[in-house]
Amino acid sequence: MYTALHDAIRDAEARGVTLATVALEIESRDQGRSVEDIRSALGRALAVMRHAVEQGLTGDLRSASGLVGGDAAKLRTGPAGPLAGTVFRDVLMRALAVQEVNAAMGVIVAAPTAGGAGVLPAVLLGIAQKEKVDDTRLVDALATAGLIGAVVAHRASLSGAEGGCQAETGAAAGMAAGAATEMLGGSPAQVGHAVALAQQGTLGLVCDPLGGLVELPCVFRNATGAAIALAAVEMAMAGVEFAIPADEVIDTMGEIGREMDVRYRETAGGGLAATPTGRRLAKDRLTQIKRA
């Protein structure tokens, strides 16, 4: 797979094709599988993503600790805010839904990880519903997202334990922003700007889950990560360009991750996990899990 988005963008533009096309071709060669076969695997992932959104919206899921659950349903039926009736609210709702399913040991697609699994389906499926995007284009978008994630994996990290939340929901936001931009007809260069715009907005984000559980703030980080992705898509589609290339923004994420203190890398030693309330909730809930 590509190790620089720059190369993928150059190849796609030279041939007048999408990033999804070049990514699927390289994947086919790397893995010795047909493009059709890879597309059907991505189609199965899409079906699981849809199912997770639906399951999360029922509102009757609770995580092992009881710390999270039921908030996706609030966005569906709760009082209106300034974004009521927009794709924005719909995307937030879906991000919470998937991540609530994840916390409740439901089935999700780790994309790129389980902890960041809400962002991509929320952004793609939310926009797809509004814009009436068909499944062929959604599968293309997943391929583009996979390409972006592969570049992040190579240049930086996709693990909160290695790079903080910027490597999980941050990477997911970059993947979702780029994939959605291409799905909406953006050029390969616009995809690059969308990735850079989303990833720059999550630089430095720490991984500080209460009790080390993928629950709080993870569920909400997926919603805010999706919001950043949407902002990046809107800007990139409007022609906004980010002066630092996506690859360099990703490299920066990797550098910040390597410098990040271990307290902020999934160990529950710092950040929200180490607040007085964070510590108390974690202690109470872990006791509860042990009793259950």
Added chain:
Amino acid sequence: MVSILDIIGPVMVGPSSSHTAGACRLGLIARDLVAGTPQSALIELHGSFARTGEGHGTDKAIVGGLLGFRPDDERLRDALTIMEKEGLPYRFEKTTLGPEPEVHPNSVRITVEREHRKHVMVGASLGAGRIKVSQIDGYPVEVDGSSHTIVLVAEDIKGSIARIAGILSDDGVNIATLRLTRKHRGGDAFMVIEVDERPADSVGADLKALPWVRWSHRIDKVGG
């Protein structure tokens, strides 16, 4: 080499690719060492597995793997209840397998027994669902579960590798990698053979029929 399908995947039961999906895969590999559901198991959790494993369902995921459930199987949630119903005496302990970073923080030692077989493995969950088994029965190995794998222990005799390669090639199985380790010269050789196709049951029988092969197991691919 990073694959698109590694990034958009795996499809898995939450909440954590390392503490749940990876843990389940380690359980699946331990299960293959005794070629079926173990009659007893000792699961020794190390580091982060020991500290935050319960909240992440690591215990359920490992037991689920031992029962043959894959990472996307919703029965993982109820694996401990199923284990109790089946009357399986699986035990958990917290342990320290060694100092970090030599020992990965998400490590586990699993001892499994079934019929006359008893094996011990040490493995770790590396993140994003990827795993590495680093020890089987005291032999240093590297099994990541991304390919079908044959592990076998044989007397260290000349030509053993050629005979084994011959059996695999006769069955149309292509060898991807082969690693051989031994505790000392002339001692038993431990081989880890990663192959492209899933070897038929007859391959296992042919390998075991070699008088100098002490035992061999097929470990099915658990990733990808």
